[in-house]
Amino acid sequence: MKSHHVTELLGDGISTELAKSVHRVLASLPIKIELEPVDLSLAARQRDQAACYARALESLNRTTVALKYPTITEGESPNKILRERCGFAVIHRSCATIPGIKTHFTQPLDVDIVRVATGGTYEDQGRRIGLHSAVSVRVIEKLPCLLAANFAFRLAQRKGRSVISSSKYTIQRATDGLFEEAVSEAAVGYPAVKHQRVLVDAILAKVAIHPEQVQVDVCPNEYGDFLSDCVAGLVGSLGVADSASYAFNNKGDVAIALFDPAGGTAPDIAGKNLVNPAAALLALSALLAHIGEGKIGRGLRLAVLDCLAQGRTTRDLGGKLGTDAFTRAVIDSFKAKLNRPGAAC
Numbered sequence: 001m002k003s004h005h006v007t008e009l010l011g012d013g014i015s016t017e018l019a020k021s022v023h024r025v026l027a028s029l030p031i032k033i034e035l036e037p038v039d040l041s042l043a044a045r046q047r048d049q050a051a052c053y054a055r056a057l058e059s060l061n062r063t064t065v066a067l068k069y070p071t072i073t074e075g076e077s078p079n080k081i082l083r084e085r086c087g088f089a090v091i092h093r094s095c096a097t098i099p100g101i102k103t104h105f106t107q108p109l110d111v112d113i114v115r116v117a118t119g120g121t122y123e124d125q126g127r128r129i130g131l132h133s134a135v136s137v138r139v140i141e142k143l144p145c146l147l148a149a150n151f152a153f154r155l156a157q158r159k160g161r162s163v164i165s166s167s168k169y170t171i172q173r174a175t176d177g178l179f180e181e182a183v184s185e186a187a188v189g190y191p192a193v194k195h196q197r198v199l200v201d202a203i204l205a206k207v208a209i210h211p212e213q214v215q216v217d218v219c220p221n222e223y224g225d226f227l228s229d230c231v232a233g234l235v236g237s238l239g240v241a242d243s244a245s246y247a248f249n250n251k252g253d254v255a256i257a258l259f260d261p262a263g264g265t266a267p268d269i270a271g272k273n274l275v276n277p278a279a280a281l282l283a284l285s286a287l288l289a290h291i292g293e294g295k296i297g298r299g300l301r302l303a304v305l306d307c308l309a310q311g312r313t314t315r316d317l318g319g320k321l322g323t324d325a326f327t328r329a330v331i332d333s334f335k336a337k338l339n340r341p342g343a344a345c
Contacts, residue, residue, distance in 0.1 A: 003032040004291050007059040007066035009258075010039050011078075013265025014275040015069035021277035021327040022067065022284055025300065028331045030338070031293055036063060042072045049076070057085055060256055067287055068260040069280070083117050086256050087247040089147040091115040092155075093228040093262065100309035101236035101317055109211045111231055112161075114152040115224025116144050116179070117245060122221055140175040140220060142182050147248050149186035152218035153193050161215035162194040163187070166203040166223060179220050200227070207231060228262070238263045239276040239316055240308070242283035244290075257290050259283040273322035276314040278304055281330060303334035 010019060026033050038056045045052050060066055060082075071078040082088065096110040097103075119139045126136025149165070156163045165183040167176035180197060187195045198206065200223045207214050207230065219227060232241035241262035249255040261279030269275055281304050288297030312329045313319030321329065 003034055004065075004293075005034045005036060005063045006287065006291075007056070007063045008035040008037045009056060009066055009068035009071075009078075009082075010037055010041060011069040011071035011265065012041050013070060013072070013267040013270045015041070015071070015265065017270070017273070017275045017323050018069050018261065018277050018280040021323060022280055024327050025281060025284065025331060025334075028334065029296055029300075031296060035067075040068075040071050040078050042074055045076075045078070053081060053085065056082065060086055060258075064256050065287060065291055066256075066258045067280075067284060068258055070261065070263060070265040072265055080122065082258065083245065086258070088117045088245040088256070088258065089144040089248060090151045090246045091117045091224065091228075091243055092151070092246070093232070093241060093243045095228070095231040095235050095241060097235055098240060098305060098308055100311055100313070101240065103234065103236045105208075105234040107211050109207070109231060109234055111207070111211065111214050112152075112155055112159075112216045113224055113228040113231065114148050114155065114216065114218040115228060116140075116148045116218075116220050118144050118221060120221030120223075122225075138172075138175055140178050142178060145179045145182035145220075146186055147252070148218055149183040150189070150252065151246065152183075152216050153186055153190040153195075156193045156216040157190055159216075162196075164196055164198050164203065164214060164217045166198050166200040166217055166219045166227070168200055169197065170199065176220065183218060203227065204230060207234070232262060237276075237317060238279070239314075240278045240282065242279045242286060244283075244286055254290075257287070259287040259290070273324055274315060275323045276316050277323055277327060278308065278314075281327075299337050300330075300334055303330050303337060306333050 036059045038059055040052055093113045097108045119141055121138050123139040124137040126134055128134050152163050167179050169176040169180045232238050243260055243262050245258040246254050247256040261283050285297040285301040307329045314321055314326050
């Protein structure tokens with residue numbers, strides 16, 4: 001049986017239950033995944049923060065791929081530290097309408113958000129000036145913008161889609177202007193891919209009014225944060241949204257990839273068998289595709305989506321299943337697909 005080594009970054013709140021669900025699913029797959037757990041929970045970081053991140057980086061540099069669960073941001077953001085120390089330049093989130101999930105948004109949506117993982121307003125916490133003022137520095141670097149733009153154009157070329165770059169380039173002329181320059185520079189290498197600039201506030205309206213016109217959107221850090229959560233809400237829930245973060249080598253190839261569910265630690269439901277593990281399992285399916293197990297990854301993704309379409313869901317999506325029962329339903333669906341004559345996985 002083929003074996004893969006994957007770093008597993010443990011977290012807080014519902015992370016224990018998400019990990020349990022992932023472990024059960026992995027045990028049902030016809031491949032072997034060797035998980036290397038690293039504790040990034042708040043308690044572990046408070047005991048020895050430096051050692052936690054050192055272990056995480058050592059494992060990531062060796063396995064080059066990770067599955068991460070939600071972590072508490074207190075004192076420092078583990079996500080931000082990992083982005084900086086691993087050199088993550090791109091965050092990719094794909095959001096599409098999921099049959100079976102009731103939403104207030106009635107139009108079909110299928111959009112890829114490609115977010116520059118560093119810079120923007122998140123780079124500097126700022127400082128107070130006097131009693132009634134505060135200031136922070138907004139940083140945009142060209143290299144991460146180029147990497148994100150090239151990722152977006154490659155994605156669009158592969159899927160036969162168009163690219164929109166969204167920012168406030170008419171107002172933030174220096175910072176967002178540099179971002180748009182990088183996108184235009186990358187666009188030269190993809191003449192067959194249609195590209196247009198759209199102000200980020202206009203993109204929000206476009207997603208709501210004409211979602212079919214937004215296919216692949218590349219944008220600076222904070223805009224991508226807002227937009228990706230917005231589209232996740234439109235398709236029904238952050239509980240079904242997963243993300244992928246990528247660091248690149250000097251040749252532009254992916255050096256390290258990290259996959260994670262988009263939601264937070266949800267301490268109010270932790271330990272109650274209520275958490276929805278769908279996003280974590282979708283993140284796992286994307287990880288499987290990344291490590292060359294595309295058929296199995298697609299099979300797992302379809303198993304999750306089939307359960308959602310059939311109403312076999314957790315309570316947050318209007319269903320009656322607990323975390324354990326939903327996980328079992330996904331495993332059963334996956335095995336049924338696997339045993340079907342002519343199955344792709």
